[in-house]
Amino acid sequence: MKYKLVHKTEYKYAEPVNNYHSLICLTPRTLPKQLCRDFTVSISPEPSQIIERVDFYGNTTHYFSLHSPHKTLTVLTTSIVECLTETTGMPVMPSYVTCSEARQRFTEDRSLKISLLEYILPSPLVKWDQEIRSYAQDCFMDELPLYECVQVLCRKIFTEFDFVPDFSTVQTPIREVLAAKKGVCQDFSHLAIACIRSFGFAARYVSGYLETLPPPGKAKLQGSDASHAWISVFIPDYGWCDFDPTNNVVPGERHIITAWGRDYSDVPPLKGIIFSYGKHALEVKVDVIPLQ
The missing domain is CATH 2.60.40.2250 (Immunoglobulin-like)
Structure with a gap:
């Protein structure tokens, strides 16, 4: 395409x-x-x-x-x-690396952890506290695959939050978004990244565009025909894998990437x-x- x-x-x-x-x-x-x-x-x-x-x-x-x-x-x-290529963006083979195993990889492989450190630590617009960590607690189980846990988190954000374009600004804290249960793709991406990093995993902010082809009678995905934002998470044995918490999909060919960084302030x-x-x-x- x-x-x-x-x-x-x-x-x-x-x-x-x-x-x-x-x-x-x-x-x-x-x-x-x-x-x-x-x-x-x-x-x-x-x-x-x-x-x-x-x-x-x-x-x-x-x-x-x-x-x-x-x-x-x-x-x-x-x-x-x-x-x-026409792709859904999902790995060809399922990832079975559990949260516990992924955390162990970061601990044992010092060079890997150093290369990912900036995506694990807090950044200018992504900081967290116990309240944010608690929100995602039921999504991250040590014995479950990390990839699956990130999908559960994105589905939770998609289900529990409303897309409200005029609610937030670039400077709106994540805690306010969490309390109000509303925001835009930038807010949902920052929240997801904060949750993921709070458990010791690497996540980055992806900026780009989204083009959709909705089925007959269905509305376009939110963020279509506009700048869009989603996240990418480092999954051991697979590398960086993208997730879109705003629309609860795994980005594919219709998600067009312009840039990535720690959070919106980088891009x-x-x-x-x-x-x-x-x-x-x-x-x-x-x-x-x-x-x-």
């Missing part, structure tokens, strides 16, 4: 912005089952240069700066992505610094268009 991704971000400022520095993280990753065939970025007003970089996690980013007054900023990215679509004052309005439009 091949997709065209169009992501348009527009800022309108009440007062002129004289200086603006920004980092774009919207280039789809090239992976064994996903190829980024083309990526273009168009910015208005046009910066003098756009610098491509690869960050610590292997994500492709683009840096630009503006030094002339402007009241509107538009960033338009267009990508062509090809998913090489926001646009991260910038402005030198101005006054209010601003933000509008984001995303199209995920199947090409074949």
Whole structure:
């Protein structure tokens, strides 16, 4: 399957912005089952240069700066992505590595634990306490496969939480999301990661897009035709395996990956610094268009 991704971000400022520095993280990753065939970025007003970089996690980013007054900023990215195989994303063979065995692997294999440490420890937006750990306690049993336990956790979040777009912001603590039992894909991913890390396992935040083909009479999956977020968990003997707690599915070819990191703070679509004052309005439009 091949997709065209169009992501348009527009800022309108009440007062002129004289200086603006920004980092774009919207280039789809090239992976064994996903190829980024083309990526273009168009910015208005046009910066003098756009610098491509690869960050610590292997994500492709683009840096630009503006030094002339402007009241509107538009960033338009267009990508062509090809998913090489039709897959549900699940392992070919079931994983039987139990939680106890996985924890033992991390303890005995020091090099493995060091390589995963940043995904096991707290991060800027993913911290936990006993309340968060207790929420997932019935999902993680030592004698059960870790893969199965993560699926149980995702199903629990999907079942017990409501998808409410305007409830949270980037800075909403996980504890508030847990108390209110509502949020968006970013919140559910952060909650799942916090629960998983609280038991000593490695989990990372995945940013991307979701395209769905709902059956007749059924609604589209939440997060469709928009930026989406899900999680990836390190399963010994298998490596990184993806899970989508927002929709209770194992991501497949219709989940298109742009970046991953410890949490959202590592991979926001646009991260910038402005030198101005006054209010601003933000509008984001995303199209995920199947090409074949």
